[in-house]
């Protein structure tokens with residue numbers, strides 16, 4: 253979602269800003285812009301579409317050594333040049349880039365219009381430069397700070413003033429910002445990815461903080477006044493080193509990284525001999541776990557699907573009542589928080605606004621919430637304070653793949669650990685540990701020989717509708733498969749528990765409708781078979797994901813894709829692989845953008 257980059261130093265700012273925007277492209281956006289600053293004024297450039305359009309429009313000769321830049325993902329107002337950021341005050345001396353949403357925009361805009369301000373865009377963000385101008389009497393920091401006291405909603409903002417051409421002001425509430433400390437130069441970014449090429453010494457702004465950033469100095473304050481201490485951190489040496497290597501795009505690379513990612517997630521955590529697991533980041537004692545009364549797992553999109561699988565495992569194996577919750581719904585329904593319960597916030601990016609707000613709501617009500625997060629140091633990880641890092645490594649493609657399998661793995665590890673404090677016997681614990689430890693090589697084996705994916709693509713690519721069916725643990729897998737196909741190939745599709753098909757979606761089936769059935773050999777396979785018969789009776793085409801050697805499944809399938817045998821609980825980590833590949837190959841066949849599908853964002857930082 254929207255990205256921010258800022259630079260101040262003693263070399264030309266625009267190449268650094270443009271490069272930073274390119275690094276943030278993976279997050280999703282629809283327009284971009286920048287301003288370069290010196291005391292004669294601001295040079296503004298904005299373009300709709302890819303950052304390359306902006307690169308083409310910015311002259312290479314610009315010498316200004318300070319500037320801010322933005323990739324916009326439209327919320328208020330369409331995708332137009334005038335809605336792209338930065339936005340300026342009327343005198344053209346103050347520029348602002350903004351991530352987030354201003355809730356009281358209507359009141360602020362009306363007030364400013366009544367005072368004679370003429371707006372040039374339809375965005376909520378444009379109120380900021382005008383408000384700052386009203387508060388400005390020569391002190392840039394004081395003006396931004398005062399303006400922000402009038403704003404309700406969320407923001408990560410970077411502001412520059414033509415009067416102060418070696419200064420950037422950054423402030424954060426609900427939308428992440430990081431400041432990079434270079435040698436005689438400083439950076440601002442909404443994601444460390446944009447600045448890691450230049451420096452690894454960073455300061456993550458906390459919510460409610462404002463920073464004054466010059467080439468040599470950074471100071472942070474609370475927006476409401478007092479000075480706050482500067483916490484300089486060092487990013488990992490391999491942070492931001494992602495390259496596509498021999499792969500044509502990040503998605504395929506990330507699909508193939510799954511064996512390694514799952515291995516990393518389990519390293520030192522699954523104890524095969526003892527038949528248990530350890531997750532010290534959770535800071536839970538065996539006594540804490542034995543007393544847990546309920547568990548809620550909260551996430552969005554793919555992370556919600558991982559939450560569903562986590563909840564099934566926790567309840568089924570560890571025998572603790574567990575529920576998966578969609579984060580955006582959860583916090584709005586004034587949930588009752590069980591003080592004897594435990595909450596997990598599941599998020600790849602650790603920045604998903606709805607999930608972060610759910611965390612805060614749970615904390616306000618006295619609940620204990622732990623993160624299951626990929627992005628180290630992200631807002632959800634920091635807000636939770638404790639949790640599990642899934643360690644899948646940076647995920648660049650918007651459609652999540654390796655983060656999903658790592659999230660599920662982490663939740664299974666937790667299940668094993670929790671189960672052993674309850675009814676799970678040492679023998680059953682050892683079996684589960686062995687099943688988990690076997691996963692990476694099974695995944696590797698499948699990916700080396702994925703079966704007739706292209707045959708499935710030929711049934712799906714021109715379909716007007718597709719249905720995904722699964723039972724038990726294969727139902728969330730079906731949901732994940734349908735989500736991937738929607739995200740990447742834009743094919744209308746839905747996922748249903750196989751037993752629920754006859755309660756509605758069966759009406760959608762006609763001759764040739766592709767139906768993807770996830771039916772590994774497990775305790776509910778027989779029941780899924782009857783749904784397959786119903787599908788076939790309507791002339792629909794069955795793409796069957798089945799356990800290798802299941803001749804009955806093969807005989808019913810129009811396209812049969814075999815996955816290797818594995819433990820029942822861990823089957824989602826295998827059956828999801830062909831679905832990732834089907835979505836990927838279908839999108840390729842249709843000429844879709846793979847790593848940055850339309851309208852989507854990697855990090856959804858708005859409500």
Ligand code: F1P
Pocket residue numbers: 552553554555598599600601602603604607650651652852853854855856
């Ligand atoms: C949640 C999510 C992703 C999806 C897309 C949009 O993100 O729905 O699952 O692939 O990128 O956001 P997160 O909370 O897991 O970062």
